[in-house]
Amino acid sequence: MLFQSKSSSAALSSMAEERKISFDADDAALLVEELRGRFNLGRTKSYEWRVTQLKGISKMIDExxxxxxxxxxxxxxxxxIEAFLTEINLLSSSCKLAIKELKHWxxxxxxxxxxxxxPSSAEIVSEPLGVVxxxxxxxxxxxxxxxxxxxxIAAGNAVVLKPSELAPATSSLLSxxxxxxxxxxxxxxxxxxxSExxxxxxxxxxxxxxxxGRQxxxxxxxxxxxxxxxxxLELGGKxxxxxxxxxxxxxxxRRIITGKWACNNGQACIGVDYIITTKDFAPKLIDALRREIEKFFGKDPIVSKDTSRIVNLSHFTRLTKLLNEDGISSKIVLGGQTDENNxxxxxxxxxxxxxxxxxxTEEIFGPLLPIITVQRLEDCFNLIKSKPKPLxxxxxxxxxQLKKKFIDNVSAGGMLxxxxxxxxxxxxxxxxxxxxSGMGSYHGKFSFEAFSHKKAVFHRFFxxxxxxxxxxYTPTKTKILKTLVSGDIFRIIRALVRCFKA
Structure with missing residues (x-):
């Protein structure tokens, strides 16, 4: 099925009501207490435990x-192919990297x-945070x-995962x-x-x-x-x-299309939200996008099997509301067709x-792509800066020179x-x-660090x-201490000699 029927939606609502009864704050408190007990026993801290769990996830993805x-x-x-590349393959690669690098991390x-x-030495020890x-x-x-x-897991924590209820099949599969x-x-x-x-x-x-989302x-x-x-917080933005x-x-x-419609049909926090180009160049860009969209998705792309559907009726309604705003429909230069049933x-x-x-003014999070034109491309900087910093x-x-100016003047979570x-x-x-658009980061070693505490350990000798x-604190001691922090190697050597004679 490409969409949920009213009966299936009712069944999901009924299941959700049952879950509300079976899992409340008391159950959550008990769960955290249980996991914290496991963590405090040191169960999750060993390399052997961590790598075993990572191999288990890798095996699950393969099997x-x-x-x-x-x-x-x-x-x-x-x-x-999109599901394989953007979900299974990326996840498998992440798992294999963690297994390979875990000892080093x-x-x-x-x-x-x-x-x-x-005489002293120091080190930074990565320790797990606890229950996350x-x-x-x-x-x-x-x-x-x-x-x-x-x-x-790589960082050695006990973990609770709450999948999204808006993807019930995947949530159930993970559970x-x-x-x-x-x-x-x-x-x-x-x-x-x-409720949960x-x-x-x-x-x-x-x-x-x-x-x-931000809210x-x-x-x-x-x-x-x-x-x-x-x-x-990984939140998104325009x-x-x-x-x-x-x-x-x-x-x-082709690359814009891939970052918009071949990326979960625009339902991606890093998806292309809007384009800025010059007024003179816009017609050429639109023609190129039109040609490549037809090659990718056919002459009637709304029926293409190579794009994802909108996740549910609520989000579909939100997107059609954007299209139905006063004065917007006349701005459509390509597409605009909708199919509520599918x-x-x-x-x-x-x-x-x-x-x-x-x-x-809102994050689109769907297959609608506005193109804003400017007289000079450099005008893009003021437009981008007028909005919240994007992901x-x-x-x-x-x-x-434009590349450098873009990197130097545009603040974003990431940039391509x-x-x-x-x-x-x-x-x-x-x-x-x-x-x-968020705070903190992860991926690769950054995921390990996101869930680790960097503990400073300083060693001294007797x-x-x-x-x-x-x-x-005598004048002589003060003079020696000032010499030691001066950075003058010859003065330091002389001070050390006096120090050891003291």
């Missing part, structure tokens, strides 16, 4: 690929100590659930499968909606990672503040794409919509030059937002103890 693809099809009608890192503390909560999103329901879990592959005494999945999430959020956690992000942060719990006139037009169009909206391009319209920003150009969305797949780059650091 259950067909079931995972089926769940993603039920939830979002995701094309198989866990090793204490030696650091230098100042001469004033001689991960609340994931529906648009990439497998990846955004398990990728943070991989980091939390049923994960306990078969990992230690259920320290890694738990709690299904449900607002609220019950979890009132508890004391050692860290919370939330992926989703719920504020609720998560407010709940975390009650216990002074640190948070990682991600701009600036297109210069000197680009390879065909390649540019929750489909055709790839839609709009030209020069009003800047105060909902399309330009991602994209630029297409061959101009080196001459492509879209691919930075999400690079494990050596941190993935996270800035200001309203030998070499000198009286100059102790009272009484």
């Amino acid at each position: 259950r690929e067909k079931e995972i693809l089926e769940a993603l099809q039920k939830d979002l009608s995701k094309p198989e 866990m090793m204490p890192k030696k650091v230098k100590t100042p001469l004033l503390t001689f 909560l991960i609340i994931s999103a529906w648009n990439f329901p497998l990846l955004l659930s398990l990728d943070p879990v991989i980091g939390a 049923n499968l994960l306990p078969k592959y990992v230690d259920n005494a320290a890694i738990r999945v709690i299904e449900g909606g607002v 999430a609220s019950a979890l959020l009132v508890q004391k956690w050692d860290k919370i990672l939330y992926t989703g 719920v992000g504020k609720i998560v942060m407010a709940a975390a503040t009650e216990h002074l719990t640190p948070v990682v 991600c701009p794409t600036v297109v210069d006139s000197n680009v390879d037009l065909r390649v540019t169009a 929750l489909k909206i055709a790839p839609t391009i709009l030209l020069d919509v009003p800047e105060d319209s909902l399309l330009m 991602a920003a994209y630029l297409f150009t061959k101009d080196r 030059i001459n492509d879209t969305a691919l930075h999400f797949t690079v494990p050596t780059l941190p993935f996270g937002g800035v200001e309203e 030998l070499g103890d000198q009286s100059i650091r102790y009272p009484p």
Whole structure:
């Protein structure tokens, strides 16, 4: 099925009501207490435990690929190749990287100590935070659930995962499968909606990672503040794409399409939200996008099987509301067709919509793409800066000076030059937002660090103890101490000789 029928929606609502009765704040408190007990016993801290869980997740992904693809099809009608590349493959790679690098990540890192503390040594020890909560999103329901879990496990934590109720098939799959592959005494999945999430959020956690919208992000942060719990918030925003006139037009169009409609049909926090280009170049860009969209999705793209559907009727209604705002329909230059029965909206391009319209003031999170034109491309900077800082920003150009100016002047969680969305797949780059688009980051080693405490450990020796650091503070001691912190190597050597004679 490509969408939920009224009967299936009613059944899901009934199931949700049953869950509300069976899992409340008391149950959540008991769960946290149980997991904290496991953690305090040291169960999750050993390398052996961590790598065993990571291998279990890797095995689950390999063995259950067909079931995972089926769940993603039920939830979002995701094309198989898109689901494989953006969820299964990325997750498998993340898991394998953590297994490969875990020993290195866990090793204490030696650091230098100042001469004033001689003889001494120091190191930074990564220790697990404790019991962590991960609340994931529906648009990439497998990846955004398990990728943070991989980091939390690698760091040695006990974990509670709350998948999104808006992707019920994937949520159910995770709840049923994960306990078969990992230690259920320290890694738990709690299904449900607002009631269950609220019950979890009132508890004391050692860290919370939330992926989703800003409004719920504020609720998560407010709940975390009650216990002074640190948070990682991955929220999104209006991600701009600036297109210069000197680009390879065909390649540019294809990469924009991939970052918009072939990326969960625009339902992605790093998806292209709007384009800025010059008034003279806009017609050429629109023609190129039109040609490539037809090649990708056919002459009637609303029926294409190569795009995901809108997640549910509520989001479909929200998107059609954006299209039906006064004066907006006349701005459509491509697409605009909608199919409520199948929750489909055709790839839609709009030209020069009003800047105060909902399309330009709200995150679109769907297959609608406004193009805003400017007289000079440099005018893009003021437009981008007039909006909250985005999770991602994209630029297409061959101009080196424009690239530098874009990097120097545009603040965003991440940035790509001459492509879209691919930075999400690079494990050596941190993935996270800035200001309203989020806080904190993860991916690769950054996931390990997100769920670790960097503990400073300083070692001193009984030998070499000198009286100059102790009272009484004589003029001679003061002179020696000032010499030691001066940085003058010859003066320091002479001072050390006097120090050892003292």
